[in-house]
Amino acid sequence: MIAPFFERLNKTAGLNFSPFYDAYDWGRLLEGMWISVELIACIIAVSLVIGVVGAGAQTSKSRVIRFLIAAYIEIFRNTPPIVQLLFFYFGLGAITPQVDMGGWYEPIIGSFGWAVIAIGIFGGSYNVEIFRSGIEAVPSTTTEAAESLGFSNFKIFVYITLPLAFRFCLPALTNNIISLAKTASLAYVIAVPEITYTLSSIWSDNVNVPEMMILLFAYYIILVAMIAKGMHLLEKRLALPGYGQ
Amino acid sequence: MSRSAAPQTDWTPDQPIIALKDVRKSFGHLEVLKGIDLHVMKGEVICIIGPSGSGKSTLIRTINGLTPVTAGSVKVEGQEVHDDKLDKLALRRKIGIVFQQYNLFPHRTVLQNVMMAPVLVLHENKREVEERARSLLAKVQLSGKEDAYPAQLSGGQQQRVAIARSLCMRPDVMLFDEVTAALDPEMVKEVLVTIKELAAEGMTCVLVTHEMGFAREVCDRVYFTDAGLIVESGPPKQVFGDPQDARTKEFLSKVL
């Protein structure tokens, strides 16, 4: 077992990796990791939906829609994500309705929800631009061929433009997804019990800040490596045989 | 069969299947088509020839509504193409078009390229479409390539897939816009053979081409365009053998 090793390490070297021998801290660490992964997955999902819908809407004929999307991108790309998060949580959170939980009241959207919304919308503003550049890379001659075969604009977007645009923008998308995974740690400031928050409560209980910082770094390095690997596999899987060779 | 009822027109097959009347098209200040009259009967094969930039592509694209016209009328089976009320899908299932650059869907296999439109657009039975797609691919000599991706094929092979893809919609008319212009000489022939077979089967074809020998051999009528106008038209024997207009003579002396 690894527990005795870390216990000895604590006693002899004074390096206290409490989660590796203390069942309670171990439970907290796992919980924090799980919530962190959940949070990141939700944020990425929200940002992708916004990216696709926003990029699609940007091709709209309506000036109003195009203006609104441009304004959204400008605002969310040019302000710090932490300011956005605080705005959503404290600004909008204060005016959202509360639900009766049988005696006490809870906001309809909790801190986890606000973190997903705020950071998802932040990441979405980049994804709109990323998808847009992907869409622009799809040759108009290809969509014209689909048009000539009777495809409606919507079917062209779903079956031709989007699959090709997605492939073209995958490298940029990978970068943004990784950046979002890291930005998700900001949820710490509104007390979402994800990994950073969990480890900070462990280190304030055990006074083992450096050790827990090391764990935190290791967690993110491994997580980011896994995302990068996953995206790379996806890129390989979606590669068009013979294309661009 | 999921074919919807044909829109009401008084068109009968003894009238032109394609009829253009005084078609004009401007891009900004540039007038590219300056009053084109052209008609094609069912089963006819017509060729449009002319110098580069004379508006041949623009002309052929007005026939399936890809390029809107500025003035004039384009009728296909009696139906005005440039009418806001027109059912675009009904028009496009009737007309197939093949482009110079093939324009296959690079993320789909050859078979999927051919099957996509009938399945997704016409909602036809997938099995039936697949059967038809396979036999069309066999017809264009591409059996065995069903699962290849477009980028794995030669230009000539890709162009034949594009033809099969159009044919799978069972069109009444096929438009070809310089479909051999991007091909190496040895691949030109295989594509022309395919088109020749189609023509022989009675498919109505409108071809823009630089292959004068082919035009002479296959076409019922040749139209010569220059600077947005049809300068001369007639049976190939006459247009190639005894051109009347000075511009036709000059063009032919350069390309023949």
Ligand SMILES: Nc1ncnc2c1ncn2[C@@H]1O[C@H](COP(=O)(O)OP(=O)(O)OP(=O)(O)O)[C@@H](O)[C@H]1O
């Ligand atoms: N979408 C467009 N916008 C502006 N100008 C255009 C457009 N499409 C074509 N043109 C112009 O219209 C003219 C005719 O073009 P078109 O492509 O119809 O010629 P073409 O006879 O097919 O020539 P080629 O033999 O080189 O294919 C050209 O001067 C071209 O620059």
Ligand SMILES: [Mg+2]
């Ligand atoms: Mg052309």
